[in-house]
Amino acid sequence: MSATARVTTTLNAPPDYLGGNMFLASSRRLPEISMLRALAIASLFAGITVALVLFKADPGAPPAAEGANVTRSSAGFDNLAITPTAAVPQVAQSVPQAGPRIQDQGHVASLPAVAADVDLQAMTRGVLAELGVTPPAPPPTDTGADDPLHAMSMAALSGLRKMTGQPDPAQSPSAFQTLIAQALQAGQSDAYIDALLNEAAGSGRITVPSALVTAEGRVDTHVILSTIVAQAAIASGQDIGAAKVSSSGRIQPGQQQVYTVSAGDSLGSIALRFYGDMSRYNTIFDANRTVLSSPDSLRVGQRLVIPTI
Amino acid sequence: MLRRFGLVCVFVSFATLPAHAESVRITQDIEARTITLNGAEIVIDRIQDSENRLEGDFARTSRPCPPFCITPMTVAPGVVTLGELEVMDFLDASVAAGEGLLLDSRLPEFFAKGTIPGAINLPFATLDPANPYRDEILKALGATLTGSDWDFSEARQLAIFCNGPWCDQAPLAIRYLLQSGYPAEKLSYYRGGMQVWLQLGLSTHTPSGG
Numbered sequence: 001m002s003a004t005a006r007v008t009t010t011l012n013a014p015p016d017y018l019g020g021n022m023f024l025a026s027s028r029r030l031p032e033i034s035m036l037r038a039l040a041i042a043s044l045f046a047g048i049t050v051a052l053v054l055f056k057a058d059p060g061a062p063p064a065a066e067g068a069n070v071t072r073s074s075a076g077f078d079n080l081a082i083t084p085t086a087a088v089p090q091v092a093q094s095v096p097q098a099g100p101r102i103q104d105q106g107h108v109a110s111l112p113a114v115a116a117d118v119d120l121q122a123m124t125r126g127v128l129a130e131l132g133v134t135p136p137a138p139p140p141t142d143t144g145a146d147d148p149l150h151a152m153s154m155a156a157l158s159g160l161r162k163m164t165g166q167p168d169p170a171q172s173p174s175a176f177q178t179l180i181a182q183a184l185q186a187g188q189s190d191a192y193i194d195a196l197l198n199e200a201a202g203s204g205r206i207t208v209p210s211a212l213v214t215a216e217g218r219v220d221t222h223v224i225l226s227t228i229v230a231q232a233a234i235a236s237g238q239d240i241g242a243a244k245v246s247s248s249g250r251i252q253p254g255q256q257q258v259y260t261v262s263a264g265d266s267l268g269s270i271a272l273r274f275y276g277d278m279s280r281y282n283t284i285f286d287a288n289r290t291v292l293s294s295p296d297s298l299r300v301g302q303r304l305v306i307p308t309i
Numbered sequence: 310m311l312r313r314f315g316l317v318c319v320f321v322s323f324a325t326l327p328a329h330a331e332s333v334r335i336t337q338d339i340e341a342r343t344i345t346l347n348g349a350e351i352v353i354d355r356i357q358d359s360e361n362r363l364e365g366d367f368a369r370t371s372r373p374c375p376p377f378c379i380t381p382m383t384v385a386p387g388v389v390t391l392g393e394l395e396v397m398d399f400l401d402a403s404v405a406a407g408e409g410l411l412l413d414s415r416l417p418e419f420f421a422k423g424t425i426p427g428a429i430n431l432p433f434a435t436l437d438p439a440n441p442y443r444d445e446i447l448k449a450l451g452a453t454l455t456g457s458d459w460d461f462s463e464a465r466q467l468a469i470f471c472n473g474p475w476c477d478q479a480p481l482a483i484r485y486l487l488q489s490g491y492p493a494e495k496l497s498y499y500r501g502g503m504q505v506w507l508q509l510g511l512s513t514h515t516p517s518g519g
Contacts, residue, residue, distance in 0.1 A: 149434060149435065149440055149442070150441075150442060152416075152417060152432050152434065152435055153435045153440060153442035153443075153445065153446060154442070155417060155430070156429075156430060156431045156432060156435050156446060156449075157442075157445055157446060157449050159429040159430055159431075160410070160429060160431065160446070160449040160450065161449055162347075162429075163346075163347065163410060163429050164407070164410070164449065164451070164465070165347075165407075166449060280441065282441050282444065283441055286441075289457055293456055293457065294456050294457070
């Protein structure tokens with residue numbers, strides 16, 4: 001029953017938003033996204049059918065059916081429950097290909113500057129907090145070596161902020177976080193959220209973290225949503241997200257790679273691809289300061305060094 | 310008459326002796342310092358038991374060097390070295406006014422066991438340029454980043470200490486900060502550190518959860 005409701009919202013969502021020239025920008029991306037959607041819906045249906053069959057065959061097995069829905073806990077978040085199972089791996093695969101992305105130079109100039117940058121990890125946690133999901137602990141990394149450093153840095157930051165009265169980005173949601181959270185709560189589609197974020201960034205209403213600006217100067221909605229979904233999955237006890245997202249591209253220890261920036265890449269999506277964590281974008285930025293003046297200054301065809309961590 | 314005089318003498322010495330024995334002041338004029346930080350009052354005074362002695366780790370004299378080597382009085386050009394009274398003045402004037410921060414550069418487990426009242430923990434390792442989160446820390450100290458250029462004009466005055474004159478963590482933290490461009494005139498070094506603070510029986514604060 002709830003599955004039908006979700007599918008309807010998803011299909012209806014893109015035409016809801018026809019805001020002037022924004023539609024022109026986003027409509028050209030729609031074929032790719034609706035294909036992903038269709039795949040997602042198809043696999044969801046298959047999953048539910050299988051679950052229902054199993055459920056009928058064995059009345060003593062409801063937990064199996066429940067396991068398929070990752071984020072059941074909050075009602076407003078229901079629509080997102082579709083994505084963890086199907087969309088996350090697809091989103092990740094589409095990042096490296098990035099073929100159908102359009103070269104929309106019109107948006108480049110209007111994106112906000114780096115000065116008011118935010119911590120990506122804090123941003124993800126902030127969105128999740130607004131959605132009523134308990135933000136998960138920082139995702140475990142393969143290296144493990146700098147985990148104490150991360151913990152120590154975060155503890156030091158919270159101590160400093162408490163003393164200096166600075167707001168903790170994770171606790172005071174930015175307009176950017178609020179916008180994403182509201183759109184997700186309203187059950188909007190990825191395409192809608194993408195158009196919404198780009199429109200808001202273009203008009204200067206929100207500040208976009210510089211690592212989430214693609215080589216074309218657009219907001220990297222794909223990587224934002226896939227990270228939020230993955231973190232939400234972890235928060236609800238399913239460890240499917242972060243690990244799978246990056247397994248394809250992750251670099252091996254002792255090996256330093258060179259990556260050529262494709263259309264649609266942002267520093268965040270590259271960090272997610274190689275390290276499984278978009279908040280590691282600074283590692284890549286630091287290693288490429290000679291060619292990058294800021295995290296949002298990627299250009300298609302640039303060659304970036306991806307350091308081993 | 311003589312007897313009465315003797316009685317008075319005994320009485321006077323009786324009355325004054327205990328007061329002398331119990332008074333361990335910070336200076337002749339100052340018994341204790343009361344400082345208000347973020348709405349909370351902290352009091353710094355000294356242990357009043359004049360027979361009190363240090364025990365445990367801070368009673369040791371001969372830690373192996375390296376790594377526990379004696380630090381210079383001046384850690385870097387332009388970085389002022391403080392004594393205990395100056396640390397208290399710094400808390401009272403700079404930290405209380407929201408312009409400065411007293412930083413304990415030791416690792417969290419040391420900080421948790423006891424620190425100078427009003428200090429916050431900023432482990433030296435977090436200031437290492439190799440720490441991916443260092444930029445966030447510099448920003449929390451009031452620095453701003455434009456492109457790849459740091460602006461420290463609004464950054465806080467910092468007074469930094471660690472375990473004492475045999476501890477290189479505060480000097481290291483200061484070197485890291487100078488490397489990042491933090492102006493030397495905004496940095497100061499409390500060389501005595503926990504060793505001398507405890508040696509003088511000054512108040513310590515044990516952070517909650519430690």
